[in-house]
Amino acid sequence: MHLSLSRRGLLLGTLALPFMISGCGRRRTSEQQAGDLYIQSDGDFLAFRPDELTCRTGTMIHLTFHHSGKFLSALHNWVLVMPDEMEAVDKAAEKTDGEVSPDDPRVIAWVPMCGKGETVTTQFIAPAPGDYPFFCSTPGHAVDMNGILHVTL
Numbered sequence: 048m049h050l051s052l053s054r055r056g057l058l059l060g061t062l063a064l065p066f067m068i069s070g071c072g073r074r075r076t077s078e079q080q081a082g083d084l085y086i087q088s089d090g091d092f093l094a095f096r097p098d099e100l101t102c103r104t105g106t107m108i109h110l111t112f113h114h115s116g117k118f119l120s121a122l123h124n125w126v127l128v129m130p131d132e133m134e135a136v137d138k139a140a141e142k143t144d145g146e147v148s149p150d151d152p153r154v155i156a157w158v159p160m161c162g163k164g165e166t167v168t169t170q171f172i173a174p175a176p177g178d179y180p181f182f183c184s185t186p187g188h189a190v191d192m193n194g195i196l197h198v199t200l
Contacts, residue, residue, distance in 0.1 A: 080106045082173075087113040088123045088192070091163075093183075095125070098194035100181075106173045110156065116163035123183045126157040127171070127196055133180040133189065140184040147184055155179065173198050 082102050089096045096115075102108055112125045124145070128136045132153040140147055147157045156171035176198050183192035 082106045082108050084108055084110045085113070086110065086125060086194075087115045088183075089115070091116045091119045093188050093191040095181075095183075095192060095194045099197065100194070101197040101199065102173045104173050104176050104198050104200060107170060108156075108173050109168065109170050110158070111166060111168050112158045112161070113166045114161045114163050118163075120163065121188075122160040122162055122185055123188070123192070124158050124160045124167075124185065125169075125181055126184050127155040127179055127181045129153050129155065129174075130177060130179060133182050133193065137182060137184060137189040141186045145183075145185040145188075157184075160185065176200050 080103060084100050084102060086100060087096055088094070110125070112123075114123050116123070122145070124147075126136065126140075126147050136147070136151060136153050139151070145160060147154055155174055156169050158167040158169045161167045179196045179198060181194050181196055182189040185192075
């Protein structure tokens with residue numbers, strides 16, 4: 048069988064080929080969702096307000112933590128960990144005056160220790176759906192100063 052192409056057809060085909068190839072294998076991706084979460088200490092009490100947060104899986108979370116204490120000088124932070132890992136991470140942090148290791152695979156996100164009136168932030172991608180504990184890693188605070196991040200579909 049013999050195919051004949053006109054010069055114009057050959058030229059158009061040659062020009063269109065790179066565009067056709069560049070489109071192959073590409074998936075349209077929707078822009079990543081972003082979300083803001085705000086949490087604070089409950090004044091000078093050992094508690095978070097609120098103590099439950101919710102976000103969608105895969106969302107780029109910008110979390111702001113505010114130490115709303117006015118009188119006591121205790122430092123506070125916010126540490127998000129994998130399910131069933133809060134106690135172990137808290138115990139490890141006790142050995143370093145509450146500092147969390149950035150290399151700990153059980154830790155999803157955290158903010159540094161801050162004093163009364165200070166505000167700190169962090170960003171992280173929300174993990175798979177589930178309930179994830181968070182707590183303050185200042186030694187002795189996690190028993191009362193903890194909560195849950197509910198991650199939904």
